[in-house]
Amino acid sequence: MQPYGSVEGARVEALAQMEVNVEKDVAEKVGTPEGTDGSERVAAIEMADAPLKAMSMRRDIIAMLALAGSGHPGGSLSATDIVAELYFGGILTHDHDRPTDPARDRFILSKGHAAPVLYAALAEDGYFPLSELSTLRKLHSRLQGHPDSKVLPGVEVSTGSLGQGLSIAAGLALGLMSSGGDREKGMVPTVFALLGDGEIEEGQVWEAVMFSAHQHLGNLVAIIDNNDLQIDGRCSELLGLTGIAERFRAFNWHVLEVDGHDSVALNGVLSQAKAYTKGPVAVIARTVKGKGVSFMEDQVEWHGKAPSADQAAVAFGELGGMPGWYSECIEGGRA
Amino acid sequence: MQPYGSVEGARVEALAQMEVNVEKDVAEKVGTPEGTDGSERVAAIEMADAPLKAMSMRRDIIAMLALAGSGHPGGSLSATDIVAELYFGGILTHDHDRPTDPARDRFILSKGHAAPVLYAALAEDGYFPLSELSTLRKLHSRLQGHPDSKVLPGVEVSTGSLGQGLSIAAGLALGLMSSGGDREKGMVPTVFALLGDGEIEEGQVWEAVMFSAHQHLGNLVAIIDNNDLQIDGRCSELLGLTGIAERFRAFNWHVLEVDGHDSVALNGVLSQAKAYTKGPVAVIARTVKGKGVSFMEDQVEWHGKAPSADQAAVAFGELGGMPGWYSECIEGGRA
Amino acid sequence: MTMDDTSKATRAAYGETLVELADEGVDVVAVDADLAGSTTTKKLGAAYPMRLVDVGIAEQNMIDVAAGLSLSGKIAFTGSFAVFGTGRAYDQIRNTVCYSKLDVKIAPTHAGISVGPDGGSHQMLEDISLMRGLPNMRVLVPSDYHAAKAAIRLAVATPGPVYVRMGRASVPRIYGADYRMEWERAIVLREGVDVTIAACGIEVAQALMAADALAERGIDAEVIDVPSIKPLPAADILASIRKTGCVVTAEEHSVIGGLGAAVAELTAEHLPVFLERVGMRDSFGTSGSLPELLTCFELDAPAIVRAVTRVRARCHRTL
């Protein structure tokens, strides 16, 4: 085992540094989203939460996977800033105490192999104790290798088989819409689906794309985690998957493009997407697979491999320390 | 039973008229396809065959369906001019005496419910006797309700489940390409697939579209029978299926558009598509479902319903008479 | 059993029953894939336009849109032909509907050889097997129009995934309008002591005809209808077999994985007896009329009679 003590110091330092950066970012960019009334400062603070939470989530993800010994770091880390923005940037209306509240917005992780990023968000939010993250992929755990809605509150539907989430989201969006509520007045919940870029090679995604546009599902937002990597290589090389925005436009979708690691930009775009009611919106988020852990970034081999304890330690160094629940778990394991 | 005698006269007349029209068409439009050497006149004559054959095929289709008592006239008639052009307009290299010749071009009827149009072409060409058309959809017939390649020579692969033909065609095109032969010199057979416009709602079609573009399948031609009707309504209304050309272009296909009932234009476009070697070509053929039979034209209810004997008689009146094999069959039935 | 004006296809019950349920205030919706007319879900759309969703020719999307609708609190039925409504969307049914245990009812029509002239590509003969093998899935195969109505109502009354198999062809009337279907119950349509004939779907009528023919030969057959293929009415089936000592199953489905297989699995565990399975003998269907096909593939009453003769011969040889 590595001595982890020293990492703690680095973590505190990194967090402090990050808070400074976030303050700067917010100061620079506040006002980008439409509608700047008195609640602006509140929104800015809420927004500022997301990057901090994203940092915690990245640590959770590495810790979870290191303990599990298997799983998918690359696509979890590329999506971390997006998911953090949804849960902690004031985008999703939700409440961990009422995970089945009919009025909640819905988040469907279509790329189910990125389960760790969802579990991290749910745990950080309080849906279940952080310590439960240590059970990922273990026998009898609620944190299944791919999300299982039968056992874990906060998971809207089980995923893992790629290409299905957008169809489910479309059906759900339609159901919520027809159950009444005035979309223009923001009374209808919004359904967000997060898809991988490799995932959109599944034909079913295009069935859902045609369907959603035709149904004018104004309460549906598809976010594409465009990290240009799948398992067997780059999406652009394996199947010539470029120009994703144009493809969605040709299928009559409203498309927004964004840097998937820029919290402020993400917040603006996701708010805009949620506010758009004329039809479904595709948010193409340019991301880096494995983002935040230098040796994983843009490396295809980190799609589905867990870090060793040593590799995790290096990652924690870069991420400002290890999660408290993890060190307790490690120490518990030692005792 | 109706008295069919008088129809024969009408048929002869119509045929004579058609020949005049064709001659005129050819005279006007010859030279449209690229490359006008000494063989031009031969090509023109070959081309002129197609409309005549199309007329016979339409009669065959009505006769077949009337005898079968079930089947799909609408999509068979919308595709008749296209299929006639492929088989009798000099587009497909094929020989009914050698239906498995490795050098033949391949035709895959992805919209398998239009089996009658394929059977009509094969019979008119001599793959099997015209009289066999009377066995359509009957027990022990080689003319199954949907094409069955196990039993009928000339059928490249069984179809009927929509959305699969383009994938099969792509695999076949790739296999033919990699089996050697110089595509630039026209040594590699071309694979043509005919799809319905409703059919392209199947996600699998878009999987094949992505794949074929990426593989630069220069020996693959997809023809979309764009009659704007499926079973439950207009494609444009049921699923907002318009702008098909743009969709294919966004997926990096070379696209040609054509009037699917204009023999000369079709011949030009199909020749061009075959000659194009840089990648797959989509031919979007604007067609009218039920074309050639007034009461079937653009009528959704004629998608999958056979004409009664009386309705068939009316149709034969419009199509220049009933097929000889049909009258023999009817008379045989009487005797 | 009467084959008269009251003969109707099981699919005829589909849209009709959905309309009744909606009238009664049940929050049902139907999702179809360009076959709303053929499956009859169009009737629901005619009465309640918002309750019918036609996704076009996209069966995978059909299932998952239904899944999404169920997540919004609705009871979602899916349509299409059985071959596409199960086989083209198997993974969606497995990994979304069953794995999440959603309130989605897979209820396609045009199952079996009774689609006739469309031929082998359209004659679905493995759907019972496909659906029966899925955890959390229940399977109903109604044998007539009233049974189909009852099956749809039972599916609605039961939370979670249910498969209801319906056909295109008119079938003789077996039950009255008051028939109620129950899980895990077989219906004894004719009592007998010499052999058990367990049938489902359109084969129930053939089984009854076979029993008449057998009676003429002095063989007293017990005919039971088994609409609840999963969960299987183990007690009812075993009770009948205990009495008769041997069993013939009859289904418009492959002999692999369907009712016959379920009964074989059951008897092998609890009461090993000779069993003959009448069904498609591992082949695709072909174009033809329903009566022709029933004879051609040995699914008609005479074929059931022959199977009974075989199974009883085996039985006696052993005794």
Added chain:
Amino acid sequence: MTMDDTSKATRAAYGETLVELADEGVDVVAVDADLAGSTTTKKLGAAYPMRLVDVGIAEQNMIDVAAGLSLSGKIAFTGSFAVFGTGRAYDQIRNTVCYSKLDVKIAPTHAGISVGPDGGSHQMLEDISLMRGLPNMRVLVPSDYHAAKAAIRLAVATPGPVYVRMGRASVPRIYGADYRMEWERAIVLREGVDVTIAACGIEVAQALMAADALAERGIDAEVIDVPSIKPLPAADILASIRKTGCVVTAEEHSVIGGLGAAVAELTAEHLPVFLERVGMRDSFGTSGSLPELLTCFELDAPAIVRAVTRVRARCHRTL
């Protein structure tokens, strides 16, 4: 049987054997769906770049592209994980590969619970049932690395559709490099007279361990490996059962529709005896390690021992 350095996963045989075949001049190609590394078809691509086609995450296209390649004269293997390589493309396998009887070999890997921590969505437990129910399809379930090599060679030697089921986990070695697989033949790995244990895949090793444990209790079990699930080695299985009088089947698959069901169908027709099926009892899998899951779902050697005890108790009660 040895669990040592020679232990290898059945999937390890896949790419390797394809390379050997290509070296020998057989015109094989592999079509994979973004899992060429996991299935090991990547090895074929490394040796012969033109012989591996990766269609991306598009299993339906994978099957039909393979169909097209077979039409151009090649022997086309398909990849992906078993759950997606069969279930996501069932209709393509049915209506194109089987209905046209093409030379396509459906050979995905990662079947069964042995994918472990990935959990229930990825643990395919119905694939044998799905593939066995298809007309024109043959089904092979190899039990070790050498058996997998033999299965791939047998598939290549046999025109038409074949399903070869392979797994992710290392399994003990059972056969030598000289092993040749045959259609419709079971292999008697251990002779015995008290009970027949018919197993396939990774359960063969468990069955052998169970037989050792049973021997200690004075029960002499016959263990037969049944790699040829379809066509089933009816004669071999019946011969064994005639000797032992009862049978336990063991498979890393649902008890519905797999080897156990096939044997039940067989015995019910020809030789009714008590049968216990060891397999997944109609539930999804879950995350865990393979040894944990084998115990949790009662698929390990002790579970087979218990099944033998049960079946023999029933048998004797009847006698």
